[in-house]
Amino acid sequence: MIRFEHIVKRLAGRNVLDDLSFEIRKGEVFVIVGPSGTGKSVTLKHMVQLLRPTSGTVWLGDESVSDADGRDLERLRERFGYLFQGGAMLGWLTVAENVALPLEEKTDLPEDEIAKRVHEALEMVDLEDAADQYPAEISGGMQKRAGLARAIVRRPEIVLYDEPTSGLDPVTARTIDRLIQHLNRDLGVTSVVVTHDMQGALSIGHRVAMLHGGRFVEVATPKAFAASACPEVQQFLEAQYITRGNFFVEGGTK
Amino acid sequence: MITREPFEYPENASRLECLVLAARESMADTGRAVLLGVRAIRMLPDLRRPKARAEFMRQMYICGIESLPVITVVALFTGMILAFQTGIELRRYNQEVYIGSAVMVSMLREMAPFITGLILGACVGSAMAAQLGTMTVNDEIAALEIMSIDPVRFLVTPRMAAMMIMTPILSFYTCMLGTLGGGVIGTTQLNVPWAQYMSNAMEFARAKELFVGLVKALIYGIIITTISCNEGLTATQGAVGVGQATRRAVIISFLLVLIVGYFVTRFFY
Ligand SMILES: Nc1ncnc2c1ncn2[C@@H]1O[C@H](COP(=O)(O)OP(=O)(O)OP(=O)(O)O)[C@@H](O)[C@H]1O
Ligand SMILES: [Mg+2]
Numbered sequence: 001m002i003r004f005e006h007i008v009k010r011l012a013g014r015n016v017l018d019d020l021s022f023e024i025r026k027g028e029v030f031v032i033v034g035p036s037g038t039g040k041s042v043t044l045k046h047m048v049q050l051l052r053p054t055s056g057t058v059w060l061g062d063e064s065v066s067d068a069d070g071r072d073l074e075r076l077r078e079r080f081g082y083l084f085q086g087g088a089m090l091g092w093l094t095v096a097e098n099v100a101l102p103l104e105e106k107t108d109l110p111e112d113e114i115a116k117r118v119h120e121a122l123e124m125v126d127l128e129d130a131a132d133q134y135p136a137e138i139s140g141g142m143q144k145r146a147g148l149a150r151a152i153v154r155r156p157e158i159v160l161y162d163e164p165t166s167g168l169d170p171v172t173a174r175t176i177d178r179l180i181q182h183l184n185r186d187l188g189v190t191s192v193v194v195t196h197d198m199q200g201a202l203s204i205g206h207r208v209a210m211l212h213g214g215r216f217v218e219v220a221t222p223k224a225f226a227a228s229a230c231p232e233v234q235q236f237l238e239a240q241y242i243t244r245g246n247f248f249v250e251g252g253t254k
Numbered sequence: 255m256i257t258r259e260p261f262e263y264p265e266n267a268s269r270l271e272c273l274v275l276a277a278r279e280s281m282a283d284t285g286r287a288v289l290l291g292v293r294a295i296r297m298l299p300d301l302r303r304p305k306a307r308a309e310f311m312r313q314m315y316i317c318g319i320e321s322l323p324v325i326t327v328v329a330l331f332t333g334m335i336l337a338f339q340t341g342i343e344l345r346r347y348n349q350e351v352y353i354g355s356a357v358m359v360s361m362l363r364e365m366a367p368f369i370t371g372l373i374l375g376a377c378v379g380s381a382m383a384a385q386l387g388t389m390t391v392n393d394e395i396a397a398l399e400i401m402s403i404d405p406v407r408f409l410v411t412p413r414m415a416a417m418m419i420m421t422p423i424l425s426f427y428t429c430m431l432g433t434l435g436g437g438v439i440g441t442t443q444l445n446v447p448w449a450q451y452m453s454n455a456m457e458f459a460r461a462k463e464l465f466v467g468l469v470k471a472l473i474y475g476i477i478i479t480t481i482s483c484n485e486g487l488t489a490t491q492g493a494v495g496v497g498q499a500t501r502r503a504v505i506i507s508f509l510l511v512l513i514v515g516y517f518v519t520r521f522f523y
Binding site for chain 2 (some may be wrong): 010012013045048050051065072077078080081082084085086088089092101102104105106147150154254
């Protein structure tokens, strides 16, 4: 569904993405892991043309994302929800107003329908109590959940999550993991998740990819990923006390 | 119009090539700024939407009401200084009565819009650049774009409208207060009776002077908004980038207020 074709991205004097090619299938949860600063956020930004590749093309279905502009780009972007790494809430609007923004500005829904959907979205991320607070008044983790509510309130077809669980306590992190799974299973949302949290990655991902040196050094199912012989992957897993082929899955150890 | 990457020179470029590239980049940046201003103004009709009006009102408050105290003080003192300076000279020829006209005319035509421009550039323009810059580096602008909300329409247009309305009003206010300040100096320091000062001032207050002053103020408002928003929206590289954007916004606004002021006066006289 989303296809990267030989993407090279040059930033700050080096190739952050270096001939990166892969495809994300419709209806899948694709997890991207990798050390800090390897270009995971940059990869996500290419999917909605927040950055343009130095060379190569990003495809969504059979449309080129990297060359779209005007109405076409708007139409492409409307299919996406994007949770930014920092939440990216507007400071002068309350949490509820922030979440309502995409509906207020881009749809003709009546006020009560908007209020209902905003409430629903906030409930999903367990944030109804903070609805009338301003982003500066809530914690970083809450801001991130508010960002998540905003990303899904339009019921997009594809959601890009940039570190949805970092900065959250383990219990809330698992709640968010379950939410991602729920959206994927019950509503068919194609999901791309960038994370450092290997437990989460291995339990929610259909496929897990490891970005290193501008390319994926491993793309595999969670099971195969955990058993990967690739040294970077092993290092990453060991650092989080996950031993080869043995990891925690929702409801038990596989 | 919105860049997310800092401009970079190719690694093996010679000095000359770098110079050429820098010149080209600064021209491109100027072009982007002009385009931004034009687009923001073209979208002014969008403010008729009730949802857009709230933000517009907030901006009116920020650039109008919040800069009122400092403008008041500066305007009063500028009038007083003008009256005092010209008064000292005019006293040598026993013509102190003419300070009214001197203060009024220079205020109307030049000083009022100039003061308004500088103060709004320093207070409001810098705040715009800092706010939009922070939003840019925090991905908030990107978030708007993903939601297909045009950042120009959503953020720049209300600021532009507020500034276009507020600069002429504040300029007129500055002018009145300056004249008042001049009158105070006239009566207390230069022995020019209040009534005489005022009648002299009003006699020389022509509609044309007022018009030129207001046009200038309007142009300053457009320039400051355009420059500040452009600098904010093109900020890169975190907090440092926001600081640089703010600094550049203030410097460029100041310079343009000075230079454009001169050319507008040239055009009308
Ligand atoms: N707008 C930009 N301008 C210049 N350089 C950038 C920009 N965005 C990212 N980079 C560079 O690209 C590299 C990758 O950044 P990116 O944000 O994608 O890392 P990441 O993998 O998401 O890391 P983290 O896990 O810390 O979020 C970094 O070295 C950064 O310096
Ligand atoms: Mg990142």
